[in-house]
Amino acid sequence: MSPDAASPEVPAGIRVHPRVGDLEATLRLALSGESLVRAKESLARRTTLRVGGWADLLVEPGHEADLACVVVEANRLGVPWRVLGRGSNVLVRDGGVRGLVIVLGRPAFAVIEAASPLLRCGAGVRLNALSAEARRLGLGGLEFLAGIPGTVGGALRMNAGAWNAMTFEKLEAVRSMGPDGSVMEQPSGAIPAAYRRCDFFRENIALGGVFRGEPCSSREVEARLDELNRRRWATQPAAPSAGCIFKNPSVIPAGRLVDELGLKGTRIGGAVVSDVHGNFIVNDGQATARDVLGLIELIRRRAREERGVELETEVEIIGE
Ligand SMILES: Cc1cc2nc3c(=O)[nH]c(=O)nc-3n(C[C@H](O)[C@H](O)[C@H](O)COP(=O)(O)OP(=O)(O)OC[C@H]3O[C@@H](n4cnc5c(N)ncnc54)[C@H](O)[C@@H]3O)c2cc1C
Incomplete structure (x- = not known):
């Protein structure tokens, strides 16, 4: 690939990162056949909100050794990189992401090894698959992960949680790769995690x-899963979204605030404040990132002006 800003595929004003062509050429030679390398990869189809432009370069390393090679080479060439999981907590701007996006989507990162009551899960494992395996083995306590549409990697970064349970409360150990490509495994207690964040994974990649x-019968796990699923689908829209857009301020849940401001159903372009849950913005199929960002700003302004509440986004906004 040559990073050619004059190409008809490149939207006006977008310049791919100047070293990305060198990185692509290097990685195509250096990586094993199990890795995938893609130039100008759409991120809309890799995020649950389904908006946003492309990444200059997207790589799915075949295994840890290839991943180490990717980060070392990107660092050597000065190409910025970031990791994307299932893209369920990310809003990509329409101009896309300059540099490299790494996705741990290959089979080597999606392995679950069970030694009951422990489950060792790769970063690419879907949380649904983790909870299904726990049910099969008669392990309780992990049901809360079932309806969260992300991966283990994203759950570690976000300390994802629901129904009063959080990822880090259920963890024994964490495996990670540093920005120099070195791998380490640590007890989870050694890594500070807070509500919906674990800053250790800003710098380090969760592997x-x-x-x-907690050992119990598969039947009990199944009953809890059914109950949580029923509650989730009664309170959450089915249309494409990025989950809760705002963190809950201390004074009032963000969804209730949006509801009280009368903003449910408000639309900008193809982005709509959900009628089901005020803290969800859904894509009617035609939304752009600009529409979603416009709606976020509108809600923030109304919350500030009418209620004195400063809303902070929970969804991570990336790209340009
Ligand atoms: C319908 C819906 C419902 C949701 N419900 C909940 C809920 O109940 N509770 C909740 O907590 N969240 C919820 N979310 C948000 C989201 O699913 C979680 O935050 C999830 O953990 C994100 O995982 P992901 O794989 O999609 O990560 P992404 O969205 O791809 O990434 C999120 C962050 O994690 C980083 N990241 C991803 N993988 C790695 C890795 N391997 N190493 C280091 N960093 C990484 C990314 O760089 C990014 O900063 C919901 C989202 C949707 C769309």
Whole structure:
């Protein structure tokens, strides 16, 4: 690939990162056949909100050794990189992401090894798959992960949680890769995590985690899963979204605030404040990132002006 800003595929004003062509050429030679390298990869189809432009370069390393090679080479060439999981907590701007996006989507990162009551899960494992395996083995306590549409890697970064449970409460150990490509495994207690964030994974790539379940019958797990699913789908829209857009301020849940401001159903272009849950913005199929960002700003302004509340986004906004 040559990073050619004059190409008809490149939207006006977008310049791919100047070293990305060198990085692509290097990686195509250096990586094993199990890795995938793609130039100008759409991120809309890799995020649950389904908006946003492309990444200059997207790589799915075949295994840890290839991943180490990717980060070392990107650092050597000065190409910025970031990791994307299932893209369920990310809003990509319409101009896309300059530099490299790494996705741990290859089979080597999606392995679950069970030694009951422990489950060792790669970063690419979907949370639904983790919770299904726990149910099969009769391990309770991990049901809360079932309806969260992300990966283990994203759950570690976000300390994802629901129904009063959080990822880090269920973890024994965490495996990670530093920005120099070195791999380490640590007890989870050695890594500080807070509500919906674990800053350790800003710098380090999550490779996986060892989760601890509580032995019980598969039937009990199934009953809890059914109950949580029922509650989730009664309170959450089915249309494409990025989950909760705002963090809950201390004074009032963000969804209730949006509801009280009368903003449910408000639309900008193809982006709509959900009628089901005020803290969700859904894509009617035609939305652009600009529409969603416009709606976010409108809600923030109304919350500030009418209620004195400063809303902070929970969804991560990336790209240009
Ligand atoms: C319908 C819906 C419902 C949701 N419900 C919940 C809920 O109940 N509770 C909740 O907590 N969240 C919820 N979310 C948000 C989201 O699913 C979680 O935050 C999830 O953990 C994100 O995982 P992901 O793989 O999609 O990560 P992404 O969205 O791809 O990435 C999120 C962040 O994690 C980083 N990241 C991803 N993988 C790695 C890795 N391997 N190493 C280092 N950093 C990484 C990314 O760079 C980014 O900063 C919901 C989202 C949707 C769309």
